Amino acid sequence: xxxxxxxxxxxxxxxxxxxxxxxxxTSGFYGLSWYQQHDGGAPTFLSYNAxxxxxxxxxxxxxxxxxxxxxxxxxxxxxxxxxxxxxxxxRVEGGSTLGRLYFGRGTQLTVWP
Amino acid sequence: NAGVTQTPKFxxxxxxxxxxxxxxxxxxxxxxxxYRQDPGMGLRLIHYxxxxxxxxxxxxxxxxxxxxxxxxxxxxxxxxxxxxxxxVYFCASSYLTGTSGRAGEQFFGPxxxxxxx
Numbered sequence: 385x386x387x388x389x390x391x392x393x394x395x396x397x398x399x400x401x402x403x404x405x406x407x408x409x410t411s412g413f414y415g416l417s418w419y420q421q422h423d424g425g426a427p428t429f430l431s432y433n434a435x436x437x438x439x440x441x442x443x444x445x446x447x448x449x450x451x452x453x454x455x456x457x458x459x460x461x462x463x464x465x466x467x468x469x470x471x472x473x474x475r476v477e478g479g480s481t482l483g484r485l486y487f488g489r490g491t492q493l494t495v496w497p
Numbered sequence: 498n499a500g501v502t503q504t505p506k507f508x509x510x511x512x513x514x515x516x517x518x519x520x521x522x523x524x525x526x527x528x529x530x531x532y533r534q535d536p537g538m539g540l541r542l543i544h545y546x547x548x549x550x551x552x553x554x555x556x557x558x559x560x561x562x563x564x565x566x567x568x569x570x571x572x573x574x575x576x577x578x579x580x581x582x583x584x585v586y587f588c589a590s591s592y593l594t595g596t597s598g599r600a601g602e603q604f605f606g607p608x609x610x611x612x613x614x
Contacts, residue, residue, distance in 0.1 A: 414600070414601075417601030417602070426605040426608055427540065427587070427603075427605045428605070429601075429602040429603065429604075432602060434600060434601075475600065484530070484542060485542075485601065485603060486542075486556075487539040487540040489538060489539040
């Protein structure tokens, strides 16, 4: 089976840096994605790591260590609008899974002024 | 482009009633998915499709059926609704394969909020 662990809640103040960790146990691992979801909204794609290392996209960065089955999402220069839920998701391949994603339970980020 | 659209946005059913949720995408994506989202549970895959005329079961398929008669549409049916199916339902779509940094990207619709009494 597949399992992902991420903290349920994280809080930080505007302008700060926050890191949301994700550990996974999976077979057929292909890559790790991150999604953002505001209350009442749809999940939106943030980043994807297939190889070890850091991917940077503006204020957001994502890291992957395949040997440690671990990744994180780093949010810099936090803004109030970053308050949302963040989901990690593993992409798996092989057999009947055909590129599907398995999602973690999500981390609720609250940014305080 | 509208992206991924879902119909209806809200619905209230009584136990035992049936309904169909419609998902449409205009991005010519091969893959389409139906998820349900419950508080504290993240997104769980119900059924998915890798192309027109094909469907497959996800993690929580019981009580649901799907059809993909046209590439752009993916229908989710509840034959006999139960209170346990009260949830927010999201449809998503993605490209067939991906070798770039967006291989793990799925495009989500706005969701359908379903209550079963």
